[in-house]
Amino acid sequence: MTTTTSRPTEGTPWRSAEVAPLSDETLARVDGWWRAANYLSVGQIYLLANPLLREPLTRDDVKPRLLGHWGTTPGLNFLYAHLNRAIVEREQSTIYITGPGHGGPGLVANTYLEGTYSEVYSDVTQDTEGMRRLFRQFSFPGGIPSHVAPETPGSIHEGGELGYALSHAYGAAFDNPDLLVAAVVGDGEAETGPLATSWHSNKFVNPVNDGVVLPILHLNGYKIANPTILGRISDDELRDLMIGYGHTPYFFTGGFDGEDHAEVHRRFAVLLDEVLNHIAQIKADAAAGNDERPFWPMIVFRTPKGWTGPKEIDGKKTEDSWRSHQVPLASARDTPEHLQDLKDWLDSYRVHELFDDEGRLDADIAQLAPRGTLRMSDNPHTNGGLLLKDLRLPDFRDYAVEVSAPGGGMSEATRVLGQWLTDVVRLNPDNFRIFGPDETASNRLQAVYEVTDKQWNADFFGPDVDEHLARAGRVMEMLSEHQCQGWLEGYLLTGRHGLFSCYEAFIHIIDSMFNQHAKWLKVTNDIPWRRPIASLNYLLSSHVWRQDHNGFSHQDPGFIDHVVNKKAEIVRVYLPPDANTLLSTYDHVLRSRQYVNVVVAGKQPAPNFLTMDQAIAHCARGLGIWEWAGTEVPGEDPDVVLACAGDVPTLETLAAADLLRRHLPELKVRVVNVVDLMRLQDEKEHPHGLSDRDFDTLFTTDRPVVFAYHGYPWLIHRLTYRRNGHENIHVRGYKEEGTTTTPFDMVMLNDLDRFHLVIDVIDRVPALGSKAAGLRQKMVDARLEARQYTREHGEDIPSVRDWVWPDAGDTATEGSGPSYDAAAATGGDNE
């Protein structure tokens, strides 16, 4: 693998070529390559030894556990061979997305034939011994996975979980105007929801500034045990479907009824040239100023499942059926006739024509491969870290809100962030994008529209309704979290930067996609030739505490819990309590590499607590004591610790601290705020973890800790489980308690409100004795009053709503309204 950080040689992209029949010489190369790739694929699935079949095939040459998937592989190999022919002729930078990722043996085989595999894995040489290792390692203990995994050169897509081939492909194509992304979609995968909507990506891609995705629907007709839907509708319906999706479908059917392979090659080569010329024409038209949305070509590629494999096994149809899905001759080791079938199958590829006695690929066949980085397996876009450039980040300090005193001034944190992001967009016009499902403005980032637009290549209706829509822009909005996530993953994996702005509750829609990406990052950390890529950054706003418009169905803070199940080396969770901490946090996450960063931040007006200098120091520590909020005596342990994480919990905690200070001035209260949630964990469990000594210093080992937390309370217990004094930690968080429409009512519903926090303190500091009993009752009464007021007036009681930190000074100097605002009702807010 080359390690250059320069952009790849793109050749002369989008070159047209004459559509002519394959020469016999080229045909022989293509077919030879295909047979070689098929042979190597079968070899990987079945063989432990005897890779060139120079000895008679015996039982012991066969792996004891046969694991893998044959069915999709010959089709993938066929396409790879034909793309190679075209890449060489057109010098077209191309990458290959394998939707049916379990066709791993095929992709490994092709990268081996191209030489790339041996370049990155020096022990898997291009000779007999290397081939033996190649075969043995596949789906073998200590070897490589059976999918197109991070270990596979040329891959940005594992295909383990189906549905994201096209999203990844388009993500790779954005801002890569010279790149062709050949994206094979399995017809099984085509049944998934995410894939079904991802066809519409063609309304977002820009024909001038972005690359081209060529979807190839691999219609081999069967899944594990069923036919596929798209394989069992008429060609007319399928054609209508693809045209309806905005494509020009090119249909290809080959390999059935014993069709001669040479004929199949000839026909497909013509079709591929027509398709690539069509693309070249669209590109040329677009460059010439035609801004009509093109009906991009796509290919319907119908070939038999398990093509070239056993036609029948034990009298049951195998080729062209679901019985080819995995390992057709599973008992080859123990059934002599199946062993013979396997031998016949392997022999059918005429291995002696493909490799010499040393296991070297025939020199003429090898000519089919492009050179250097034009090899799809060596295209730098598939090892995005090679191309990654640092973002040019404006100094976030310049975007700080003024905070004359803690609690002085109000801001909508995400709106402030939006100002900074505006300049991030301005300074990085071609390698940074913001993704979100129709919520960029709802999440208050609309300042970015001063310098960019939402990219949209469907119809326009005019400026009175199409605000901030344009054929090119840095903001990508489609009402599909799957698409946003998939696009962003593809964009990051090819060496760019971005963020995903989403409602907190609905980020669960991509739980499983996060899993797959986190696993990809974890594995790549251990692959030396894979270079680090930019982190996947979430901005979760419209969070669980402010679903006034929508209520219960829009509440779920559990994505954090989900994320924390993944390896500590990969995940980071931040809960900045105000605008300046959010700025500091986001500057940090946009600089980071190889993480998934989850940042949860509110969009509603809320008090500013920290000056920018304080915010920077606080974020650098990740958590810390807010001395100004507490009442402790220097050098003494406090009586109680009020801890908080998240903007709403922080507000309630400070209001509780204010109540305690006024009513129980002798009580020594410490306030600890947590920005970086992983700091709570043990340093042995997470790289950000605090040492026990530091933890004890902050939280004490024996004083009650009342912890107000943004999410489900259990996570705090989980993170602090092994800490000294963890049994003293009492957590208030989200309790799944249903719906309400005012902010304070919501925190009351979950017992996270200031009054309840005071009661928690009183109940946990027995030394307060009877003098606190009156205050306790006062708190109970205050809650009741607040709730009654809300039920009567439909808004929160002013004494709560308008509360500000007592030392805040003139709150009107900065910001935009009361702490619980009417802005929530200004429309354009929530789904």
Place this chain on the structure above:
Amino acid sequence: MTTTTSRPTEGTPWRSAEVAPLSDETLARVDGWWRAANYLSVGQIYLLANPLLREPLTRDDVKPRLLGHWGTTPGLNFLYAHLNRAIVEREQSTIYITGPGHGGPGLVANTYLEGTYSEVYSDVTQDTEGMRRLFRQFSFPGGIPSHVAPETPGSIHEGGELGYALSHAYGAAFDNPDLLVAAVVGDGEAETGPLATSWHSNKFVNPVNDGVVLPILHLNGYKIANPTILGRISDDELRDLMIGYGHTPYFFTGGFDGEDHAEVHRRFAVLLDEVLNHIAQIKADAAAGNDERPFWPMIVFRTPKGWTGPKEIDGKKTEDSWRSHQVPLASARDTPEHLQDLKDWLDSYRVHELFDDEGRLDADIAQLAPRGTLRMSDNPHTNGGLLLKDLRLPDFRDYAVEVSAPGGGMSEATRVLGQWLTDVVRLNPDNFRIFGPDETASNRLQAVYEVTDKQWNADFFGPDVDEHLARAGRVMEMLSEHQCQGWLEGYLLTGRHGLFSCYEAFIHIIDSMFNQHAKWLKVTNDIPWRRPIASLNYLLSSHVWRQDHNGFSHQDPGFIDHVVNKKAEIVRVYLPPDANTLLSTYDHVLRSRQYVNVVVAGKQPAPNFLTMDQAIAHCARGLGIWEWAGTEVPGEDPDVVLACAGDVPTLETLAAADLLRRHLPELKVRVVNVVDLMRLQDEKEHPHGLSDRDFDTLFTTDRPVVFAYHGYPWLIHRLTYRRNGHENIHVRGYKEEGTTTTPFDMVMLNDLDRFHLVIDVIDRVPALGSKAAGLRQKMVDARLEARQYTREHGEDIPSVRDWVWPDAGDTATEGSGPSYDAAAATGGDNE
């Protein structure tokens, strides 16, 4: 709400009607109904008081916090009015699925006009005071949510999270041959993945045995801040797309350019009659034996967003734009001209023509409503518990595997379950279905094909490849977890039973759908008129420990963690360790109501531990001591407790117990197995929780507990956090450690193997002293040897692979192979 448990009067379903222009009388009713519903919708969003506008509208009549969504509502109301007209004329049992669920005010308005609302909420009467309450309660503290929530009569679909309208609709239609499901799909929702694939449901519905879904694509053009994709492609493309999806699209555009409402009504009534006649014809043809797949009608309904609302506000286009999405006059309370705009808007509906001075709906308009259960808001199918019949369950004891001694015999647990399910299917031919993404056979339930088939209404290719496919059948397989979940939810919500069989890792795909269903169940528990429905049952097989074919991308046991975040009253998690316990568990869950039951069970050959009698007792307790496996002395506390949950952890735990018994016979070991995970939790936290006393008796308060668990270890800590002695619990579980292809290598990779468990015990029982040091080294060596063997031979070391519980007797008497089987390589196994 009627509380009859008989089936509804279906009238004469699928009646054709003459397509004739609306009479003036009917037109007046339809338009009056529509205006009334629109008026009530606006009233709910804006008004606190003065519901009939009999007084001048003042600031104080307007809610202080305006929360809701207007944009989609008038279109929903229009459709509801027209459907009512048709239902009355055709006596067609019909339900209404509101994809744009945030159009809640519209649905509430219609149910109020139909009288149903007042029947179930007796304080919201059909008079002025009732109307005031109706308005006030909407999106108000202590009131009702803004979505079409469980509180809304006639709803089985909240629409809070978008994407599932059609899946729910088809789920409702299956096995309800006389039911019409009118399913409104928002064009925002249409961009989601799940919705995009759910159009293909029409290839699964059976025209004779199932009901009919009429999709109505509500093309109002805008989302929160963007146009919609389907609103910005040509009609030709959209037509092709719908035909490609297998539908006959009927296009309707109305309400633009000041089109007269009467004309819009007339045109739509004709179109709707044509559509319903088309459906009636298809039904008649199917009944007559035509088994060609019909191209079911669907309607493209293009009307202005925010239709009849303010045309412009502050000079900006509002009707027919995204600015109508939520609350168009958000500052009506504080801006006098906006207050006037609101008044003009309300006046435009001519409320005095709609309601009399007592707030009673005009008697003629009221004639539009169907009677009784033909009202869509009172259709019993939307309160499925009314129609729910107990399943007829065969005695699961009859399907028991013989277990002569613990560990005697091997079974594939899910295969045994499949035998019982076969008879469940046989005994319940029209109200029980099995859903799964192509994995029913892979998960070893294929015995059901003895009595049923996979329902499939796309093309057939013949018996050599179409095994167990038929036009009607109890098994529903589509490669979309979203579809499986959505169909099953719709099926359950309309009063039937089922289960979802899925790979464990990929069940995360529907995390957010589970959230919404769990929230629905939680809320309905508190709604007296909602009757309990059957539980949503998962069978998660192909679990994390046996992903030999697929590896790392297919590993994630975190769905259990996700589920446990929901209310304890809703969720149950079971980890049966063998075949008989799985049978007993599944009998239990299929009898249950209002839960989500997660059952995780392996499909690979594994030892049987319990006879059926033992299994029943064990499952009834939920957890218990396996005396036969331990070495404790009656009346004394053990030295150590080996606890386990899950089939693979149980196997390793017993193997460890065997090692300890042989090598440290004096060590008093107790083995505890947990089937019902929630038993670990405190009885105050979960209804299944053990008392502390019982917990202490089982686990002791001071002895080390080495707990081998199926999932992420933290969950066990979480569940036992408050238990005595929880600091002594040491959990081994899944660690996210990457990939391997043999079972024992997998458990070693995660330190869950028998050798490591023995080491854990030695390290935690210091009293063992030096006599255990030798054994400890032996275990270290044994691991090393096992790992080396696996890496060399590609399969697990025989001493481990063939281990059986020493008292097991002749393991060949029962079952199908060695503990780690070749069956894993027989194809048809994993994705």
